[in-house]
Amino acid sequence: MGRHGFVSFYLWFGVIGSIIIILTIFFSDNYFNQYFGNEIDQIFIVIGCLINIITNLLILNWYLSGFWISCVYTIGIQFFIPDYGFKFRDFIISLIVILIFYGVLNIKKNGISTWDYLTGKEERINRTCPFCANCIKKEAIVCQFCGRDVSYDIVSKIKVSDESK
Ligand SMILES: [Zn+2]
Numbered sequence: 001m002g003r004h005g006f007v008s009f010y011l012w013f014g015v016i017g018s019i020i021i022i023l024t025i026f027f028s029d030n031y032f033n034q035y036f037g038n039e040i041d042q043i044f045i046v047i048g049c050l051i052n053i054i055t056n057l058l059i060l061n062w063y064l065s066g067f068w069i070s071c072v073y074t075i076g077i078q079f080f081i082p083d084y085g086f087k088f089r090d091f092i093i094s095l096i097v098i099l100i101f102y103g104v105l106n107i108k109k110n111g112i113s114t115w116d117y118l119t120g121k122e123e124r125i126n127r128t129c130p131f132c133a134n135c136i137k138k139e140a141i142v143c144q145f146c147g148r149d150v151s152y153d154i155v156s157k158i159k160v161s162d163e164s165k
Contacts, residue, residue: 018049064118
């Protein structure tokens with residue numbers, strides 16, 4: 001499985017950025033000065049960063065659950081911050097953030113997006129060439145990369161499934 005370089009960059013940028021924000025909050029003078037005044041805000045920023053790290057690492061390891069946790073958190077957080085209340089503008093912004101995230105995951109590499117891998121769509125439409133190990137379409141009878149006849153693969157599978165009936 002492979003993903004477009006920008007998708008990897010986007011996910012790792014989120015992980016490293018979140019770690020830097022958490023470290024900044026815990027170790028900067030700013031944190032100690034403001035801690036008692038903005039305790040709630042700081043805690044929610046740290047929780048948000050931790051969830052961002054977890055969801056990005058899940059997606060980096062091909063778990064679709066990372067995306068859904070990210071959606072639930074991004075939208076749900078607005079209803080749980082004390083004394084903040086629901087703001088329509090922030091709700092729209094959170095939807096745009098999710099749409100951008102979805103768009104990034106759909107950037108394709110060799111015709112297959114990270115989203116296709118996460119949802120299992122890739123397995124339904126592709127297979128590996130037995131000769132050159134490149135990714136080819138399931139219905140292919142000739143490999144587009146090495147040009148060899150791969151119809152045998154399909155025929156043998158059909159024969160096996162016919163015999164088993
Ligand atoms: Zn091939």
